[in-house]
Amino acid sequence: MEEIVLGIGITALAGAFATVAGAAEDTESDIGSQGDPNSQVQLAPQMGYIHRIFNKAISGEPPAYGAWCAIGAGVAWALMQINYNPALAIILGSVIAVFVQGIYCTSGYLGRIASLAKFQQPVYIDIIKSLLSVTMAHAFVAIFCTVAMCYLMASALHHPFALPLLGLVWGIALGAAGSATGNPFYGKERQYQNQKYGAGVPISASGNIVRYAEAGQRSSLDNGWFTTKFAGPASGICFGLIVFLELWRTVLFEKMMGGWGAIIMGVVLILVFTFIDRWVEVWGRKTYGPYTTEEASS
Amino acid sequence: MSALGGKAAGGEGINPTGSVVGIVILLVSIAATYALGFSIVPLIGIIIGGALIGFGVHFVPVGGAPAAMGQAPGIATGVAMLAAGAGLAGLFGGAWAYEATGDFAVAVAGGAVGGGLMMAITCLMVNATYVFAMGIPAASGKIAKDPITGDTFPEYKSQGTEGHGLPFISFFGGVVGGFIAGLGGTLIYIELLDVYHTGLPAIMQANPEAIEPLAVSLAGIFAIGFFLVNAVLAAYNITGTIEGPHDPKFKRVPRAIIGCAVASAFCGLISMLIVLNTGM
Amino acid sequence: MTAKMEASAGAISENTLMIYGIVVALVGTYLTYLNVVTGMAVFSFFGGIGAIAAIWWGSDTIKHLCSYGLGTGVPSAGMVAFGAGAIAMIAGTKFGIASPIVTLILAAIIGAVIGYIANNVINMNIPVMIFSLMKLSIVGALTMLGFAAMCTGTFMFNGLVIGGMTLSMEPAGEAAAGGAQTFMVTVLPEFAGSLIGGSALAVIFFLGAMALQHPFNACLGPNESQDRTLMLAIEVGFLSMFVVAVISYAFLDMMAATVGLIISLIGWIYTYKQYIALSKRDAYAWLDAKPIIEVGGHE
Numbered sequence: 001m002e003e004i005v006l007g008i009g010i011t012a013l014a015g016a017f018a019t020v021a022g023a024a025e026d027t028e029s030d031i032g033s034q035g036d037p038n039s040q041v042q043l044a045p046q047m048g049y050i051h052r053i054f055n056k057a058i059s060g061e062p063p064a065y066g067a068w069c070a071i072g073a074g075v076a077w078a079l080m081q082i083n084y085n086p087a088l089a090i091i092l093g094s095v096i097a098v099f100v101q102g103i104y105c106t107s108g109y110l111g112r113i114a115s116l117a118k119f120q121q122p123v124y125i126d127i128i129k130s131l132l133s134v135t136m137a138h139a140f141v142a143i144f145c146t147v148a149m150c151y152l153m154a155s156a157l158h159h160p161f162a163l164p165l166l167g168l169v170w171g172i173a174l175g176a177a178g179s180a181t182g183n184p185f186y187g188k189e190r191q192y193q194n195q196k197y198g199a200g201v202p203i204s205a206s207g208n209i210v211r212y213a214e215a216g217q218r219s220s221l222d223n224g225w226f227t228t229k230f231a232g233p234a235s236g237i238c239f240g241l242i243v244f245l246e247l248w249r250t251v252l253f254e255k256m257m258g259g260w261g262a263i264i265m266g267v268v269l270i271l272v273f274t275f276i277d278r279w280v281e282v283w284g285r286k287t288y289g290p291y292t293t294e295e296a297s298s
Numbered sequence: 299m300s301a302l303g304g305k306a307a308g309g310e311g312i313n314p315t316g317s318v319v320g321i322v323i324l325l326v327s328i329a330a331t332y333a334l335g336f337s338i339v340p341l342i343g344i345i346i347g348g349a350l351i352g353f354g355v356h357f358v359p360v361g362g363a364p365a366a367m368g369q370a371p372g373i374a375t376g377v378a379m380l381a382a383g384a385g386l387a388g389l390f391g392g393a394w395a396y397e398a399t400g401d402f403a404v405a406v407a408g409g410a411v412g413g414g415l416m417m418a419i420t421c422l423m424v425n426a427t428y429v430f431a432m433g434i435p436a437a438s439g440k441i442a443k444d445p446i447t448g449d450t451f452p453e454y455k456s457q458g459t460e461g462h463g464l465p466f467i468s469f470f471g472g473v474v475g476g477f478i479a480g481l482g483g484t485l486i487y488i489e490l491l492d493v494y495h496t497g498l499p500a501i502m503q504a505n506p507e508a509i510e511p512l513a514v515s516l517a518g519i520f521a522i523g524f525f526l527v528n529a530v531l532a533a534y535n536i537t538g539t540i541e542g543p544h545d546p547k548f549k550r551v552p553r554a555i556i557g558c559a560v561a562s563a564f565c566g567l568i569s570m571l572i573v574l575n576t577g578m
Numbered sequence: 579m580t581a582k583m584e585a586s587a588g589a590i591s592e593n594t595l596m597i598y599g600i601v602v603a604l605v606g607t608y609l610t611y612l613n614v615v616t617g618m619a620v621f622s623f624f625g626g627i628g629a630i631a632a633i634w635w636g637s638d639t640i641k642h643l644c645s646y647g648l649g650t651g652v653p654s655a656g657m658v659a660f661g662a663g664a665i666a667m668i669a670g671t672k673f674g675i676a677s678p679i680v681t682l683i684l685a686a687i688i689g690a691v692i693g694y695i696a697n698n699v700i701n702m703n704i705p706v707m708i709f710s711l712m713k714l715s716i717v718g719a720l721t722m723l724g725f726a727a728m729c730t731g732t733f734m735f736n737g738l739v740i741g742g743m744t745l746s747m748e749p750a751g752e753a754a755a756g757g758a759q760t761f762m763v764t765v766l767p768e769f770a771g772s773l774i775g776g777s778a779l780a781v782i783f784f785l786g787a788m789a790l791q792h793p794f795n796a797c798l799g800p801n802e803s804q805d806r807t808l809m810l811a812i813e814v815g816f817l818s819m820f821v822v823a824v825i826s827y828a829f830l831d832m833m834a835a836t837v838g839l840i841i842s843l844i845g846w847i848y849t850y851k852q853y854i855a856l857s858k859r860d861a862y863a864w865l866d867a868k869p870i871i872e873v874g875g876h877e
Contacts, residue, residue: 035366035374035375036362036363036365036366036374036375036376037363037366037367037374039363039366040363040366040367060375060376060379061375062375062376062379062380062382062383063379159390159393159394159397160393160394160397160510160511160514161390161393161514161515161518162511162514162515165515165518165519165522166390168386168522169386169387169389169390169522170387170390172379172382172383172386173383173384173386173387173416175379175383176375176379176380176382176383176384176420177383177416177419177420177423179374179375179380180373180374180375180380180420180421180423180424181420181423181424181427182427183365183366183374183375184365184366184367184368184374184424184427184428184432185427185431185432186366187366187367187368187374188366188367188368188432188434189431189432191367192367197432197433198432198433198434199368199434199456199457199459200367200368200369200434200456200458200459200461200462201367201368201369201458201459202369202456202457202458202459203364203369203458203459204458205458206367230427230431231427231431234423234426234427234431235423237423238419238420238423241419242387242415242416242419242420245415245419246387246390246391246412246415246416250391250394250395250398250408254395254398254399258399258401258404259395259398259399259401259404259405259408260404260407262395262408262411263404263407263408263411266391266408266411266412266414266415267411269415269418270411270414270415270418270473273415273418273419273422274418274469274470274473276422277418277421277422277425277464277466277469278447278466280422280425280426280429280430281425281429281435281436281449281464281465281466281469283429284425284428284429284434284435284436284463285435285436285449285454288433288434288435290453290454291453291454291455291456291457
């Protein structure tokens with residue numbers, strides 16, 4: 001019984017770490033403009049729209065965060081092998097991972113923009129100078145929380161995988177969850193703020209991203225503020241739920257029915273989420289209604 | 299990231315010579331495993347696991363860069379890595395269940411449910427973003443009516459786009475895809491773990507409890523390698539974006555299953571070389 | 579709409595890169611054998627140099643493959659290279675002193691099979707697919723082997739899986755009169771603290787996969803130039819070598835690990851400065867805190 005209580009406590013803590021990590025990950029990837037929305041930032045100069053947005057061309061978020069969290073977890077594991085204190089080891093591992101991430105950010109920006117010289121897009125060095133520390137800070141939060149969560153799973157919940165492998169697995173899952181939830185919000189609502197709300201961006205508008213902000217020229221730094229309005233917390237909830245429910249159903253129900261208890265709980269949870277999704281979908285259709293023909297559009 | 303020029307020049311349909319050669323490679327791998335003195339049951343399990351990963355990836359709705367702008371339905375991430383994320387989350391649960399119960403069926407089902415659960419939560423949050431934050435209801439661009447719920451789409455599709463969000467059939471596809479991919483990945487992991495459990499103590503002259511972390515890590519790293527190879531092959535088959543099981547591109551599944559099965563067979567043979575007694 | 583991309587021709591030919599890449603990677607990995615010859619672990623960093631040569635060659639191969647329009651993008655080519663390369667590398671380390679060569683052959687075979695499947699079963703029909711995937715698998719396997727050799731000081735299976743020795747004591751017989759008890763002490767290898775046993779190889783796996791696809795992905799565009807891409811490849815290689823050097827503190831003694839760390843830092847600083855200089859050369863303009871330059875009437 002005591003073991004289950006400890007397990008639930010660790011599960012809750014891991015879920016909390018995961019929520020923070022998810023929020024920080026999505027904010028970081030929007031400040032740096034990584035992943036699928038970045039293709040619009042790449043396209044804009046080719047359509048004649050010069051911009052001052054950080055074009056962080058690393059790769060998608062899942063492999064990138066898989067790499068950073070694996071580095072963080074690997075260095076932490078190596079330091080713990082030479083008897084460093086676990087907390088210090090995780091912090092140092094996250095620092096090294098963030099250093100690598102920062103270098104990848106700068107080389108991605110310089111590389112892509114220099115290769116767009118034909119379209120007269122200049123390299124703005126002050127973008128790197130002002131944004132790099134912000135991106136690295138958010139990435140540090142995401143990586144540290146993920147590695148700490150993996151350490152809890154390895155040592156307190158006794159998962160058979162070693163720490164670096166757990167870091168890789170959950171890093172990829174973090175990137176996938178944050179990318180899926182946060183990319184449409186950044187891509188449509190922020191980059192194409194000038195398009196009509198409540199509709200997708202028509203293909204004819206590709207490349208015409210917002211480059212002039214509320215006052216002055218848009219900088220990617222503002223994307224952080226914007227992301228934390230919705231997409232950041234939503235990504236946090238997404239990843240937090242994934243981690244928490246995965247651990248919760250195993251810790252509580254693994255011993256029941258020879259292991260089948262956890263499986264049945266998992267299926268029940270999938271059905272619950274399916275119902276919620278159906279409700280959201282129907283609510284959207286009813287509340288927004290179909291497109292009507294143009295009568296008197298005001 | 300689809301910032302590449304040139305359309306993919308692949309042909310449609312199954313290439314008969316290629317498929318036959320592939321199946322020959324698969325049978326040769328099985329024969330070689332038998333000749334080297336291993337049981338072929340784990341290799342069959344690995345082949346089935348690889349084929350399942352390839353099959354499952356086709357269910358996951360991926361819209362790529364256009365989905366990030368509300369121009370296409372699906373999730374706005376790369377298909378290989380999204381499937382890898384779901385499958386690995388499933389592998390995490392399945393490995394844990396195997397460690398705790400030692401029961402093959404429980405572990406494989408646990409991996410499947412883990413993958414399905416991750417996709418269910420992710421797809422729900424994607425729909426929540428589209429509906430609550432962006433004000434866009436889901437609509438498919440490839441079909442007029444949802445086969446499961448009967449919702450109609452043309453009047454909800456924004457002008458100039460190919461659809462947006464995750465209609466229920468895509469959500470269903472996502473969950474099923476995560477389920478099958480998690481199933482396949484965990485199957486590969488457990489088969490490899492069993493091979494290493496029996497093989498490693500023999501060649502390293504160590505007792506099974508001590509060798510346990512090494513067997514788990516080897517099986518885990520190999521499972522991730524298999525996952526990436528199979529998911530990328532399936533992604534090549536899809537050529538980047540797919541709306542889900544209702545998409546016409548879904549008909550390309552058979553050649554992905556053959557391809558992933560052959561790749562897994564050959565790679566499985568190589569991964570068994572580790573416990574081969576070469577005398578070195 | 580996708581961005582248009584043309585692959586630049588480049589001053590160094592594909593075959594030159596391949597020959598240099600394979601030779602330096604193999605020589606670098608074999609030079610770590612000096613550790614065994616001399617009894618010191620200081621020569622481990624040669625493995626890292628070999629891995630960098632493989633990444634340098636591989637980034638050009640990815641460029642030629644991806645210019646054919648795969649539909650999925652550059653990172654997946656790096657993932658498949660390392661997925662196949664990891665399988666080949668671990669299997670290849672079982673062959674003693676011949677491990678690097680066997681790894682290369684195994685990786686080539688796996689790459690050819692996967693390339694054949696992609697081209698003829700999945701029907702992609704890309705002319706260079708089989709040969710490119712062969713080369714990419716070799717790059718993946720040699721990179722992992724080089725970094726593993728740098729991390730642990732050896733490229734052979736036993737060195738990668740045995741993390742240390744523990745003593746196990748068992749009573750050897752009946753306690754003699756007077757209470758004296760004899761014990762049998764056996765020295766047992768323990769596996770959880772090793773490179774593969776502790777899954778640190780997974781870090782090298784993904785570190786290499788990101789490093790391989792990053793140079794071409796980051797320099798993608800109409801004005802991509804080969805020398806800048808290759809310089810970024812070497813820079814990212816030294817960065818990965820730096821991470822591996824930090825991890826090697828768990829496996830090598832202090833001096834050997836510090837030698838690797840210092841060499842990787844010096845190499846990284848130099849190549850990073852060169853990369854920035856090359857970017858400055860290629861960029862349209864290098865502005866600091868200047869407004870947007872409007873080029874057309876697209877307001």
